[in-house]
Amino acid sequence: MRIIDVLLVILCISSVLFYGYGIYAAITFWIHPHPIDPQFHPPVTILKPICGLDSYAYENFSSFCQQDYPEYQMIFGVCAYEDPAIEVVEKIIQQFPDVDIHLVVNAQIIGTNLKVSNLANAVVAAKHEILIIADSDIRVGKDYLQRVIQPLKDQKVGVVTCMYRSLAKGWVATLEAILTSTDFHAGILVSNQLEGTKFACGSTIVIPKQVLKVIGGFEAIADYLADDFKLGYLPAQKGYKVVLSNYVVDHVLATSTLIDAIRRQIRWARCIRVSRPWGYLGLLFTYGTVASLLLLMAMKGSIVGWMVLIITWVMRLLMGWAVGVNILNDPIAKKFLWVVPLGDLIHFGIWCYGFLGSTIEWRGQRLKLTKEGKLVRH
Structure with missing residues (x-):
């Protein structure tokens, strides 16, 4: 040869x-599910950074407002009053009066990553110790909060994160979704098995305020593209456990052209x-x-x-x-x-x-x- x-x-x-x-x-991973304790339900604050109007924004946002969970707060963070997503948020606030929902509009910039600036502006209004960050294109079921919060029963756990499956239409988005579910997440599971999870995904990041404070707050990641990665990596470097939840959220993948999809994939590749x-x-x-x-x-x-x-x-x-x-x-x-x-x-x-x-x-x-x-x- x-x-x-x-x-x-x-x-x-x-x-x-x-x-x-x-x-x-x-x-x-499949044969070791996380046990559910129905008596463990500490109050949480969901932070939802927004920039522009994603596909099916109303359905995505409203899914977080229909949780079978006793006490939680939801904060939408936007940087400009002209953002078209505000109209959807206001509709959400009107239709879910029993949910503690806040809209924070603040143009203050703490770094190059505008998403992180939105988070930093929104967290000021957070009432509860435990924060849950989820991207604007994520959709969840009613048992989401109860399940993703469970690993925090172990006080050594500093971050919980989730995998996701993409909801896609069109052949370009379908191809992206296939690669995500069969390649990207395979790498996550292999990494989790070999060395444990030492990063987080923007689909869901559960992090107590105290842990966020230890790593330097949102200011510590304000200039990074991989802000979600850092919110898992930095706590892991400080000795906290990062847990990969067995709850899988839905990611609404916008219909796009082949060029847009390739640009997105190149951005992720360079980010990794x-x-x-x-x-x-x-x-x-x-x-x-x-x-x-x-x-x-x-x-x-x-x-x-x-x-x-x-x-x-x-x-x-x-x-x-x-x-x-x-x-x-x-x-x-x-x-x-x-x-x-x-x-x-x-x-x-x-x-x-x-x-x-x-x-x-x-x-x-x-x-x-x-x-x-x-x-x-x-």
Whole structure:
């Protein structure tokens, strides 16, 4: 065998091992559910940072106002009175008079990341010790608060976070959703199994005020793109446990063009690259669908090449099923699991491109990422 063949075989073997461990991590996570104590329901404040009007905003916001939970407060943080989402928030306030809902409009900026500024402005009005942060495109069920709060019974826990499944329409959004459920979340489960969770996702971040104070408050992350990652990483560095909840929220993925989707994926890729550079480089050893296809071409369609490709692709699809279907119960993964290899090919191209440049586009702004992961205006 030529050197290139050997290298490609190594990449295929490493990928198959990763897929196998991903399946194991999914099974382990599934058989160890978090117990629910109906008597544990401390009062909480939900912080909802808003910038612009997302798809199905009313449905997303209202889902947080229908919780089977005795005492909670909800605060929407907006930076400008002209924001179109305010009209939806005011409608929510009128239709849910029994829920303690506040709208904070404050243009004060504490850093380049405007979302974090919204959070910092909103938290001033928080009545309760425990904060729950969830992005504006997240939708939840009525048992959400009761379940995500449970890990805080352990006083060593400083942060709780959640995985998510995407609600998508259109082939572009569907492809994005498939990659998220079968690839991104597989990586989360593998990381959780290997070293424990040391980061958080914007889908849900449960964090007590005291823990937020220990890491320096929202000011400590005000210039970072990966603000959600930092809200898990910094407490973990201070010795707090970060728990991955077994509650899965819904993420409403807006219908977009292929160009918009690629730009979004490039932004996330560069965000991961600066947040976890070695982890990002290590993704090379997980693209088995690409490596096996290249090996088949390099070996000119030999039997060995076909055998390696079939084994690799079967393991990839099994991992996608274990995570996307079994753990996330993602209807898109159930219906379009066969699209995973195509998604991997596209994602590999985005991964390669993620090494180039440091400019991103986010919420209409053109920003530049520093080596430390901070945002500066371009």
